[in-house]
Amino acid sequence: MLTKLTFILSLFILTPVFANLRVVTTTEDLRSVTEAIGSEFITVSSISRGTQDPHFVEAKPSYLVAVSRADLIISIGLELESGWLPLLIRGARQPKLMPGEPGCLTVSEAITPIDIQAQANRSQGDVHPLGNPHFMADPERVISVAELISKRLSELDPSHAKNFAENLSNFKAMLQARSAKWKQKLAPYKGIKVIGYHMTFNYLFKYFGFEVIGFLEPKPGIQPTAQHILKLIETVKNQKAKLIVVESFFDPKPGETLAEKTQAKLVLIPAYVGGDDKSKTFIDWMDHIVNELEKNLK
Ligand SMILES: [Zn+2]
Numbered sequence: 647m648l649t650k651l652t653f654i655l656s657l658f659i660l661t662p663v664f665a666n667l668r669v670v671t672t673t674e675d676l677r678s679v680t681e682a683i684g685s686e687f688i689t690v691s692s693i694s695r696g697t698q699d700p701h702f703v704e705a706k707p708s709y710l711v712a713v714s715r716a717d718l719i720i721s722i723g724l725e726l727e728s729g730w731l732p733l734l735i736r737g738a739r740q741p742k743l744m745p746g747e748p749g750c751l752t753v754s755e756a757i758t759p760i761d762i763q764a765q766a767n768r769s770q771g772d773v774h775p776l777g778n779p780h781f782m783a784d785p786e787r788v789i790s791v792a793e794l795i796s797k798r799l800s801e802l803d804p805s806h807a808k809n810f811a812e813n814l815s816n817f818k819a820m821l822q823a824r825s826a827k828w829k830q831k832l833a834p835y836k837g838i839k840v841i842g843y844h845m846t847f848n849y850l851f852k853y854f855g856f857e858v859i860g861f862l863e864p865k866p867g868i869q870p871t872a873q874h875i876l877k878l879i880e881t882v883k884n885q886k887a888k889l890i891v892v893e894s895f896f897d898p899k900p901g902e903t904l905a906e907k908t909q910a911k912l913v914l915i916p917a918y919v920g921g922d923d924k925s926k927t928f929i930d931w932m933d934h935i936v937n938e939l940e941k942n943l944k
Contacts, residue, residue, distance in 0.1 A: 667803050670716040672727045673700050674920035675782035676753065676791075678928040680720060682817045683796045687806045693734075696920020697895055700726055701867065705733045714738035716749070718802060720795065723754030724779035748802060754779065756794040757787045761848060773866050774845070782918075784849035785825045785932060792817055824929055828936045829854070835943050839887040841878065841910065843870075843896050846917050850935070851891075859885050862892070862900045870900035882908040889942060893917035913942045 669690040671677045677692035684690060693709050694700045700722075703709075713719060713734045721727050735743055735750070742749040759777025781787045796814040800807035836855035842848070843862040851858045860881050864874040881887070887910045892901040894914045905912040915935050916925045925931035 667717045667799065668715055669718045669720060669799075670712050672703075672719075672721040672731060673782070674918055675788075675928060675931075676720050676722065676795075678919045678926075678931075679782075679788060679792050679817070680795055680799075682928070683792060683810055683813045684799055685809065685813050687803065687809055688799065692920070693731075694918075696916060696918040696925065697922075699895055700918070701729065703727070703730045705730045705737070709734055710737045713743070714740060716740075716743065718749050718751060718798065719743050720751045720753060720798075722779050722782070723752035724759055724774060724776045726774075726779035748798070751794070751798045753791045753794055754781070756790040757781050760852065761845060778845050778848050780846045781849050782928075783847055783935075784853050785821055785828070786853065787849065788928065789818055789821060792821075820929065824932065828932060831936055831940050832943075835888075835939075838889070838943070839885050841882060841887055841890045841904065843892045843901065846893050847891055847915075854939075856889075859887055862890075862896075862904070869897075875900055875903055878904055879907045882910050889913055889939070891915060891939075894921060911942045913938055915939075 667684065667688045669680055669684065669688050671680055671690060671692045673694050674692045674696040677690055680688070680690050691712060693712070694703045719735065721731055740749070741747065744750060759779070759781065761774065761778035763773050763775045782791070792814055796810045799810045832854045838856055839859045840851060840856045841860050841862065842851070842858050845861065845866055848858060860878050862870045862878070864871055882904060887908070890901045890904050890910050890912045892898060892912065892914050894916050898912070898914060901912045904910065915938050916922045916931065919925055919928055919931045921931070924934040
């Protein structure tokens with residue numbers, strides 16, 4: 647009896663229990679999609695909060711600890727995180743997390759970007775020369791991102807590949823069903839003209855057929871100036887823009903001034919998943935955005 651028990655016990659000790667993959671994402675949009683695919687088989691945390699501007703994140707020591715313990719770092723790419731992620735990856739000193747290695751996934755690989763700047767230099771502001779990195783506000787491109795994440799999770803943990811594939815297909819089905827509803831809700835407003843703050847919602851506007859005719863930022867990453875607002879007042883009046891859509895973490899004042907002087911309505915919406923209490927997951931965030939847009943267009 648005792649030998650049998652010792653044998654069983656030794657089996658427990660010798661059989662390695664596969665630990666959950668530890669995933670760190672740069673943004674909460676990525677965290678939410680990764681969570682939907684990895685479910686209980688991974689642990690995932692995001693470096694930047696949804697209330698934060700991901701272009702400018704301070705590379706804190708606590709982030710370095712999280713990155714150095716990770717099996718996989720998932721980032722957006724197209725230089726969105728170029729001011730801080732390379733520092734964290736270098737600081738973590740983990741060969742498996744270096745660019746090109748299995749522990750480093752840049753999801754912009756999965757999509758074709760818009761807004762590519764033919765001639766750009768940093769003196770013109772944070773211009774995103776490789777294309778617009780804010781594609782997580784596009785339900786269609788998010789499906790390609792989810793597919794890429796599922797593939798990488800399966801490569802790193804083949805024992806749960808079946809689960810990841812199943813979660814992916816559920817996520818896709820849910821997103822496609824919701825997307826149809828979102829499109830239906832905003833269909834009457836196709837072709838309306840809008841003003842943005844930064845180029846955060848260009849993919850979203852394109853998805854719903856809105857035409858973006860100007861930005862509160864005179865150049866990407868450069869704060870609005872009085873002179874620029876004066877020009878925008880003319881643009882909004884002449885082109886009959888309907889909405890001024892501002893990311894809720896930016897100063898609302900320039901948008902308020904523009905709304906006061908024109909017929910356009912100001913809408914403040916969370917720029918990323920986690921941007922407010924109603925936007926904890928990707929689907930909830932999109933739901934919330936669509937509701938806010940529709941409310942202000944009615
Ligand atoms: Zn940007």
